[in-house]
Amino acid sequence: MPFGEIVVGSPGSGKSTYCYGKHQLFTALDRPISIVNLDPANDNIPYPCAIDIASLITLQDVMDTYSLGPNGGMLYCMEYLDENFDWLDEKLKALGKGAYVVFDLPGQVELSTNHESLKKIIRKLSKSGFRLAAVNLCDAHYVTDASKYIGVLMASLRVMLHLELPHINVLSKMDLITQYGDLDFNLDFYTEVQDLSYLENALTQSSPRYNALNMAICSLIEDFGLVGFETLAVEDKESMLHLTRAIDKATGCVFVPPSNAPAPPGTVETSDGAASTRPNAFSLLSTAAGPMHGPRSDIRDVQERWIDAREDYDTWERAQWSREGQLVQEQKARDKIRIRGGGSGGATKDHRADDTGETKDVR
Numbered sequence: 512m513p514f515g516e517i518v519v520g521s522p523g524s525g526k527s528t529y530c531y532g533k534h535q536l537f538t539a540l541d542r543p544i545s546i547v548n549l550d551p552a553n554d555n556i557p558y559p560c561a562i563d564i565a566s567l568i569t570l571q572d573v574m575d576t577y578s579l580g581p582n583g584g585m586l587y588c589m590e591y592l593d594e595n596f597d598w599l600d601e602k603l604k605a606l607g608k609g610a611y612v613v614f615d616l617p618g619q620v621e622l623s624t625n626h627e628s629l630k631k632i633i634r635k636l637s638k639s640g641f642r643l644a645a646v647n648l649c650d651a652h653y654v655t656d657a658s659k660y661i662g663v664l665m666a667s668l669r670v671m672l673h674l675e676l677p678h679i680n681v682l683s684k685m686d687l688i689t690q691y692g693d694l695d696f697n698l699d700f701y702t703e704v705q706d707l708s709y710l711e712n713a714l715t716q717s718s719p720r721y722n723a724l725n726m727a728i729c730s731l732i733e734d735f736g737l738v739g740f741e742t743l744a745v746e747d748k749e750s751m752l753h754l755t756r757a758i759d760k761a762t763g764c765v766f767v768p769p770s771n772a773p774a775p776p777g778t779v780e781t782s783d784g785a786a787s788t789r790p791n792a793f794s795l796l797s798t799a800a801g802p803m804h805g806p807r808s809d810i811r812d813v814q815e816r817w818i819d820a821r822e823d824y825d826t827w828e829r830a831q832w833s834r835e836g837q838l839v840q841e842q843k844a845r846d847k848i849r850i851r852g853g854g855s856g857g858a859t860k861d862h863r864a865d866d867t868g869e870t871k872d873v874r
């Protein structure tokens with residue numbers, strides 16, 4: 512049973528960049544991943560694309576053939592994909608039973624709020640065995656303005672109700688949030704979506720005429736308790752890892768490493784089945800049932816990293832990167848010496864620094 516993500520969000524919210532980041536992260540972790548581009552207007556695809564809707568239909572062709580505008584053309588493309596689902600299904604099957612597939616969707620809001628095609632495609636994917644989660648990206652800068660924040664809450668709720676999938680809302684581009692002004696409350700207020708009545712003052716200032724309606728919307732959203740947010744800064748590895756844990760938890764995906772990867776003996780099944788049918792007893796409970804641990808798992812860490820002590824962290828990270836770069840250079844220099852030494856019959860000795868900072872003879 513393959514697992515996957517349906518990545519939605521308004522245009523420019525960071526969907527394609529996130530898909531690229533996910534590809535890099537999973538490749539580094541040795542986890543299989545395939546990215547499927549379902550945005551027919553995506554002509555600058557940053558990631559290696561396993562399946563591209565452009566080989567079925569392109570927005571430009573549709574616009575030219577049927578004299579449609581970009582929006583109508585996009586809806587046509589999704590309807591066409593729904594009609595020709597077999598094309599997609601066949602290509603997905605070729606990715607193998609253990610595939611992890613991330614679908615990069617167009618940003619047209621109506622596709623994920625009221626148009627039927629995407630919903631039908633998702634149903635067909637689920638029918639063919641996919642376990643999917645919807646990952647809904649929202650630009651984090653909206654939380655700096657109370658009325659825009661209410662708009663994001665409503666839009667996110669609508670997407671959740673429409674797609675009917677395990678759902679993760681994400682405030683994307685967290686690294687840019689301080690550029691848009693100060694937050695009235697700590698970040699957890701916005702991510703946990705509780706006590707929205709505190710927004711009353713700010714809402715009265717931004718739209719005094721509809722104060723009562725705004726507060727009624729707030730209490731509706733709060734009463735159902737459905738909307739919450741994770742955060743994302745795509746270049747921050749910890750942030751990507753935390754979001755990955757949240758999504759794995761939502762889909763029930765437990766990654767089973769290859770049988771030659773280190774794990775306590777007897778805890779990983781080595782049979783030939785799909786990854787999802789080989790339970791990894793070692794990590795099953797900790798992943799699926801346990802709380803999420805690790806850096807950036809606590810929203811207060813995110814607040815500290817990107818809002819309260821951003822400059823200190825940036826300075827520290829730059830120092831780390833330059834140290835890593837230096838270590839790589841030193842390693843290269845040592846390798847060069849060793850190769851030269853090997854070529855001259857091994858006369859040169861290799862002295863390597865160990866963790867304690869001492870040098871020792873490694874031969």
Ligand SMILES: Nc1nc2c(ncn2[C@@H]2O[C@H](COP(=O)(O)OP(=O)(O)O)[C@@H](O)[C@H]2O)c(=O)[nH]1
Pocket residue numbers: 520521522523524525526527528529618683684685686687743744745746
């Ligand atoms: N600073 C920052 N920029 C981002 C991040 N994610 C995306 N972007 C930028 O946002 C812009 C739109 O991203 P894109 O992935 O094309 O959005 P899409 O239309 O939703 O696919 C690009 O310029 C990205 O470089 C992020 O986490 N941090």
Ligand SMILES: [Mg+2]
Pocket residue numbers: 526527528550553
């Ligand atoms: Mg895109």
